[in-house]
Amino acid sequence: MTFSEKFQKTTDVKHWLGDMEVDHFLYTAGIAGEAFFVALRDKGVILGTRCELCGITYVPPRIYCEHCFAELNEYTDVGLRGRVRSFTIARLGKDGNELKKPEIFAVIDFGSGTTGLLHKLGEVTPETVKVGLDVEAVLKPKSQRGGHITDIEYFRPVG
């Protein structure tokens, strides 16, 4: 059995262009998400929920514990400070081209036993970023916050 050779241009073979014509999707933030984003927008705080039985604080909050299925309905302010669990320095964009400036992304913990939050780091260089770095959230001014994860502009090193 033989195979066609690799070809470089997709238009070199008979083809048809198409798309899957869904215009867009509408995603609800959910019960816990509504509480989280409204608190972030209006009060500038980061909320979590805690499962005492499993010893886990979910940040962002969830209305159930994924391990024991307990209902979690008490929201706790976990503060704006966290610690970098891991990070990456992104040099290339989705199109494969070099970014103008490397972007640093991180998983941030808010104390032991919390789940991590994915976000960007700022005011830090590829040379100085490290696992275990203490960071704090930099929020947009209240007037510019819309109740989105990007209301947090980035996390920056503390002190």
Place this chain on the structure above:
Amino acid sequence: MNLGKIHKDVAVVGAGMTLFSRRLQETGKEMSWQAAQMALDQAGLTLDDIDAVIMGSAPDAFDGVHKKGDWLIDGAGGVNKPYMRVYTGGGTAVFAPIAGWWHVASGMFERVLVVCEEKMSSCQPHAQSAFAHIWDPILDRPLKPNLVWIFAMEMQRYMHTYNVRYEDIALVAVKNKRNAVGHPCAQLADPDITLEDVINSEPMALPVRRLDISPPSDGAAALVLVSEDTAYELTNEPVWMDGVGWCIDSTMWTNRDLAFPKFVARAARMAYEMAGIKNPREEIDIAEPYDPFDYKELQHLEALGLADPGEAAIMTREGKTQRDGELPVCPSGGLLGVGNPIAATLGIKVGELFWQLSGQAGARQVPGDPAVGVAQAWGDLMQFSSVIVMRRRP
């Protein structure tokens, strides 16, 4: 798990795979048919002999056809037969044969065809665009996450936790791309690649560089599974699926420690228990862990109990995981060397163990007459693992 409820032992009696290539002219259906026909030919069967068909394929968005399992059915040989598609992302490569296994082990079907396909080149301009939509739409997507940098964070945490050197991780890419030289389907084989080539390759999302990662690919692979009742009628060298296991963690990947994949260890424990493996380091002759990134091979070896946490990098440096080493790892060339058409990597995981354990691996044959192997795949949002233990019987 109730081992007493397993009715039949299950053997692989044929395997096939297409070329893995960045772009193939063949449609997904055509690739599926090519791989399936090869597996049938090797088993000495025709489509009429097949009682049921399992199709494995990853996101619909790659091929651009919703419910693509239904669409691929004619190429997979499933028309007018009991047919199902299974999908666990990259884990499909080893999960589709597990689905095939339970069809036969239950006693319901005697001969099952398992076909896995992926055509990532349909997704324009790059399959990465489809991966951008596997994230939580509200928490993650506004940050424009990219699959590569999520893995980069996992790699970073792995290096940090176990004090693993990047240079040792990069040696995995060198080994696998060299191993792939003997593979007729390979997309990424390179007999001359050096550690310096990997270390100096373009930084993508550090610590991940261009050659630490397997790029998108098109391809298909297939297996024929039969029960103990007819295996020896078809071949003198059946290879037995003696243990299967699978496990999935939460989609909320930020919950995990990122350094040690516990869900892989749980899947392995299930497969080892079923296969009666007490000490994997002593009993496993060959390993085909999932290696879409070089560090994943190391993490997976550790979770499979074939190395202590952090030790797999040292074993790699010492040459123990080479084809002629103590524990040959990815003798196929792996995803890093042969290519990564997600579900179709069936051919370089379970397919490779079939060829190796039946002595048919040609230029890639591991010396010393290996008898026991473990294949593992990993997928969904880096949360799922499937494991199969395979044996040649004396």
